[in-house]
Structures are given as C-alpha cells and as structure tokens.
Amino acid sequence: MSDLDQLTQSLARNLKRWRGERGFTLDALATRSGVSRGMIIQIEQARTNPSVGTTVKLADALGISITTLLDEEQTTRVRLVTPEQAVRMWSTRGGGHATLHVGTENRGPLELWSWLLMPGDSRTSDPHPPGTTELLRVTHGELTLVVDGTVFRVPAGTSVTFEGDVTHTYRNEGPDPMEMTMAVSVPPARSVPPAR
Structure with a gap:
C-alpha cells in the first residue's frame, strides 16, 4: 500500500470516528465545514484524497488538529514523529x-x-x-x-x-x-x- 493510500485510509477511518464522537450527522458536518455531504461520504469511504483546504475545513469543524485527522496511530504519553512521518x-x-x-x-x-x-x-x-x-x-x-x-x-x-x-x-x-x-x-x- 502506498503512502497516499495509507493516508487516505487513515483519513477515512479518523473522519468517521471523530464525526461519531462529536455526534455530528453527515449534514451537520457539511454545514459546519462548508464541505459537501457527498464529498464527506467519499472521504469516509476512502474513495478520494481531498485537498488541503477541504481537510483543514473538516478538522476545524470537528475541533481537532489536521494531525489527528490524518494520524495512523494515536499513542499515549510520548509520541515521537520522525521526519518520514511528517x-x-x-x-x-x-x-x-x-x-x-x-x-x-x-x-x-x-x-x-x-x-x-x-x-x-x-x-x-x-x-x-x-x-x-x-x-x-x-x-x-x-x-x-x-x-x-x-x-x-x-x-x-x-x-x-x-x-x-x-x-x-x-x-x-x-x-x-x-x-x-x-x-x-x-x-x-x-x-x-x-x-x-
């Protein structure tokens, strides 16, 4: 799996998770973010790799960092990020x-x-x-x-x-x-x- 495929999968998984944790429907997240409901569905199904602007809008609407939205693994107290993981x-x-x-x-x-x-x-x-x-x-x-x-x-x-x-x-x-x-x-x- 390529780095882009991994990023797309992480984004799909994390967007679903955080939308659920915030209690946002697809329509509510679309309204808060200005990103269309259809685009959110495509992202959550890992069918598209959205632009930086779209990713920022979704993270802002969820009240999380872009890092959290894209992160493959959430770890505990100390988290080292190598240059390759940036x-x-x-x-x-x-x-x-x-x-x-x-x-x-x-x-x-x-x-x-x-x-x-x-x-x-x-x-x-x-x-x-x-x-x-x-x-x-x-x-x-x-x-x-x-x-x-x-x-x-x-x-x-x-x-x-x-x-x-x-x-x-x-x-x-x-x-x-x-x-x-x-x-x-x-x-x-x-x-x-x-x-x-």
Whole structure:
C-alpha cells in the first residue's frame, strides 16, 4: 500500500470516528465545514484524497488538529514523529511547501508546522473557528502576512501572533526563500444537539 493510500485510509477511518464522537450527522458536518455531504461520504469511504483546504475545513469543524485527522496511530504519553512521518500538506512548482510535524488534542488542537515559501509563492487560508491563534517565527527571508486585509512585513528573526478567525495570506514578495515555523492552536469543538 502506498503512502497516499495509507493516508487516505487513515483519513477515512479518523473522519468517521471523530464525526461519531462529536455526534455530528453527515449534514451537520457539511454545514459546519462548508464541505459537501457527498464529498464527506467519499472521504469516509476512502474513495478520494481531498485537498488541503477541504481537510483543514473538516478538522476545524470537528475541533481537532489536521494531525489527528490524518494520524495512523494515536499513542499515549510520548509520541515521537520522525521526519518520514511528517505530512507534506502542500507544495508549489517553485519548491515552496508546508509540513505538519506534530499536533495534539490536549486542551484543544495544537499543531506545529514548518513552511518554505519560494519567491512569488502565496497561500491564503480561510478563516478558522473563533478562538484560533497562530504563532509564527520567520527564520529566513521576509514574510508578507496579510490578516483581514492588513499587510504586515515580518523579517527573519521576527515573531508574530494573530487570531486566525479571519482570512489570512502568507506571501513571499522578496528575492530569497522565506522559511518559518508556525504553531496553530484551535479551540475544541463543542458537540451540537441533534436536530429535532
């Protein structure tokens, strides 16, 4: 079985499990996430490998980290993640990419990422649930961060934190590759009562 097949199977299994634990119907999860009911069914049946954006929307709607949604094995107190187990979430033709290294569900999802944006690369994120906080530190180059329409220049060595419940964009407008480490904290989802 290929790595992609394993990832698809893990996603299918974990999406079903977490949807059940949250008490969400297919329709409720579709409404909360903005992902169609048909797409959720295909994912739960391991018939498709969804985009990063779709995976993020589902994790946000469930109140869990992407790591938890994709994780093959949930372990106990200590969890080591080798470089081979880290999940490359997206990449560009120019060589930019984001890698999700590790996450946890304690007191709400918390994820640790490394990003590389090549000159000219840009990634836009839809708003996360209210209460989501992003922390990042640029280690090389300069990041152009746009949060809710406001532009911030973040040079190497600078850290920033912001509330991620609005549209935000990460851009590299400089001549050099931009590297950063980012942590994302998402509040836990609350179960919704069943529809009457």
